Amino acid sequence: MQEGNRTQVSEFVLLGFTDRSEVEIPLFLLFLLIYLLTVMGNLGMIVLIQTDPVLQSPMYFFLSNLSFIDICYSSTIIPRLLCDLLTERKVISYNACATQMWFFSVYATTECYLLAAMAYDRFVAICKPLIYPISMARNVCLQLLAGCYLVGLFIATVHTSGVFRLSFCGPNEISSFYCDIPPLLRLSCSDNYVSKAVLFVLSTFVVVGNAIIVLISYGYIISTILRMQSSTGRQKTFSTCASHLTAIVLYYGSLTFIYVQPGGIEAVEHEKIVSVFYTIVIPMVNPVIYSLRNEEVKRALKKRLSKKIFHQGPQ
Template sequence: MKEANWTQVSEFILLGFSGRSEVQLSLFLLFLLMYLLTLIGNVGMIVLIHTDSLQHSPMYFFLSNLSFIDICYSSCITPRFLYDLLVARKVISYNSCATQMWFFTSLATTECYLLAAMAYDRFVAICNPLLYPVIMTRNICFLLLAGCYLVGIVNAVVHTSGTFQLFFCGPNEVNSYFCDIPALLRLSCSDNYVSKMVLFVFSAFVVVLNAVIIVISYAYILSTVLRIRSITGRQKTFSTCASHLMAITLYYGTLTFMYVQPGGLEAVEQDKIVSVFYTIVIPMLNPVIYSLRNEEVKKALRKKMNQNICLQ
């Protein structure tokens, strides 16, 4: 059969998580709570940073942008997912599916590069403290941030155009709760070998390149920390990196499991579970990780709480 004789589908059905209506309602309440916590935590982090002296530090400039990306990242997936949990037929149009994929891929890639930029910032701050104000100027920070967004946009264009230039002639049931690339590639009627390889190569490039930057940065950081004679000094220096390392491990671990395995397109149910972590759980956890593991954030938070108590 030739592609010219195929009829392109005009909509997709998102299967999501199957189950009885009471199970769907329980999932709705659970993920609604997680989404609200994501919004409250990340908006709170942005407000805290921009109303305190923290906003002048490159580290917290990047952290506030990480919170902004997490809000957008979660919002392009979760509201639609919540709606689908309440309706019987979970239909998404062809164009809406492509749009959701573009935003998701763009923001996910941007977050990968932003985490690498944050690792470089910590490397400069700890290994070259005297040059830190000269190297990490406000203009450099804006350029690094712009570069993260630019690479994210380019990667999203490549993946979205590569996926939606394929033919989808049916069935149109996407075995996921959002328009994820592996789930859509399984539905393609045309040869999707090139698209699979593009997904693997580009995802591997994004993850490996940023992982190399992060590993090298933290290798130098560890070397510098071990040369500090005071145990208290070591703990204080490395505590500023602990939250970032935890966020990196969670995010890169799930993305690698999902996208950087050549045979990973065949595992369906585990893909859905893993994708919940990087689309819903991790954006919720990031503010908690950074607030609990970072002394400056905790100090700023206590300061704001004391101010509010005094005003009352």
């Protein structure tokens, strides 16, 4: 496709992490292990929540959906990364790049809103326990989850269409291991001011808006915890909330570094490291965070493991 004397590119080259072939196999093994741990950990969390009668509250409904999103989230990035580490020419087609960006944006945005919904759930459960069964009824939880996905679909469509309406006439080397918005904007040969502004405004709205919801919710939660008479109750409640707060800080913090700063798309020095953190590491550690810091999950897991041990052997 011609634009004057310029040719629209039909494919992109993902530069990945390194051009040294001797480290690609170790990186492949490392990321393969991370991906297997991510899928097994999050799938195990989903199965545990769905099959244990104790874990049937709204909090665990949201947690199982967070695990599902983390599986989809990492599956959008890592399988392609693994293939590229085994091939000499790391090429992705124009349409495949747009598709990967769209799915990545859907799951990233949905997870932001889901974490905020989980904070609201904890606020109602701890600060307004008498109305909790009504305020967080099954249909309300389903509506909140549907809202998270709908916003994710909308934001992803706006971002992807905004980036791929631009002209890419060379070079076509993406300074990342997947099709992310900032490195693609740097490659555009047309005026990308509007796309940069949209990225900053929408990213700020998503991350900062949800962070405000989380901060307000946890402000009330901490105030309520401090007023509790029982030290055991305070410790149990704080332990449940601490895991969620840890996941939020890790996820929102890394997204803020990449997207929520006007000059962020020009800062590439640490971009790959932070991208690895929120696209690959966080989906793997979320099940660990929630299982280690949550007494109900630990008890359910121990019960499930003890049943397996005692039921092994000839029938």
